[in-house]
Amino acid sequence: MTTLLGRRTRALAAITVTAGLALVAGCSSDDGGSGKTTVKGVHLAKAGQLTTCTHLPYPPFQSVIDGREQGFDVALIDLVAKDLGVEQKIRDTPFENFKTGAFLNSGQCDLAAAGMTITDERKKNVDFSDPYFEATQAVLVAKDSGITSLADVKAKGKKLGAQAQTTGEDFAKEKGYDPVSFESSDAVLNGLRTGQIKAVVIDYPVVQGWLKDKANADKFKVVDNLKTGEQYGFTVKKGNTALRDAINKALKQAKADGTYKKIYEKWIGPYDASVASPAAS
Numbered sequence: 001m002t003t004l005l006g007r008r009t010r011a012l013a014a015i016t017v018t019a020g021l022a023l024v025a026g027c028s029s030d031d032g033g034s035g036k037t038t039v040k041g042v043h044l045a046k047a048g049q050l051t052t053c054t055h056l057p058y059p060p061f062q063s064v065i066d067g068r069e070q071g072f073d074v075a076l077i078d079l080v081a082k083d084l085g086v087e088q089k090i091r092d093t094p095f096e097n098f099k100t101g102a103f104l105n106s107g108q109c110d111l112a113a114a115g116m117t118i119t120d121e122r123k124k125n126v127d128f129s130d131p132y133f134e135a136t137q138a139v140l141v142a143k144d145s146g147i148t149s150l151a152d153v154k155a156k157g158k159k160l161g162a163q164a165q166t167t168g169e170d171f172a173k174e175k176g177y178d179p180v181s182f183e184s185s186d187a188v189l190n191g192l193r194t195g196q197i198k199a200v201v202i203d204y205p206v207v208q209g210w211l212k213d214k215a216n217a218d219k220f221k222v223v224d225n226l227k228t229g230e231q232y233g234f235t236v237k238k239g240n241t242a243l244r245d246a247i248n249k250a251l252k253q254a255k256a257d258g259t260y261k262k263i264y265e266k267w268i269g270p271y272d273a274s275v276a277s278p279a280a281s
Helices: 002-027 072-084 150-155 167-174 185-194 204-211 214-219 241-257 259-267
Strands: 037-039 042-044 049-054 063-065 068-070 087-092 126-128 133-142 160-163 180-182 199-203 220-232 235-237
Touching: 042 049, 042 241, 049 072, 068 072, 072 087, 072 241, 072 259, 126 241, 133 150, 133 167, 133 185, 133 204, 150 199, 150 220, 160 167, 160 185, 167 199, 167 220, 180 185, 185 199, 199 204, 199 220, 204 214, 204 220, 214 220, 235 241, 241 259
Parallel strands: 049 087, 160 180, 160 199
Antiparallel strands: 037 042, 063 068, 126 235, 133 199, 133 220
8 A cells, every 4th residue: 555655655755746847848938859949939059158150360350359250240240149138159051051051941040140242132031131241342352462443454364363152253253254252251362472473352341450450551452442332241041030130230220329330440441321221212
């Protein structure tokens, strides 16, 4: 009799514990131990964090400074993470995956932030936030190169460099150039320093970041600034309207309260409202 009662008591306790766990699971936003969670209606790849895919380095938008990822894009997405009550965590990935949305589709990242131009081709694979920056393409050369423009690069038979898989590279090819492709923006600049190439076509804000370094400013100069109508946007997985809306909300608030201007001046330079607040595309 005692044994039977003991079994019944243990069974009842087990049922009670199981029911309690089920109740807790029903109240939690975690989905079955997969690491995913939902915060304010936004599904996140990992509980407690907003995971951002990027490609390092790409100053002034994202690069490692003093041992941590910093930059214009990083600071803006930090605002989104703050609104959601989580922390941003950055994952360095190949730039080509941004065109396909591979890491977004596989759930490895929640969004991508990489100084990325909004294009119709990319829209086929990912959803873009509202544009947050308007960029131009700059042509950078050594001061003693004798090159005066992009057209002059071709006229003098000089080698042009660009970062692979970027709109700068696409622009150069469309204009009939055969640019030397480099994996990163740092590699592009190094190619110019070592004479592997004689000119660079790349996003102007990147060049601005380079020229903040006195050694670069003493050696190089911008000879062309090409307005191509490019606008940057952050990307999310196709159909992820909740996160896209959260990003747009944070951007709108930052522009309204002056936070965007402060971030812009810290990472880009003197504030230009027309560049900072492009019309939605």
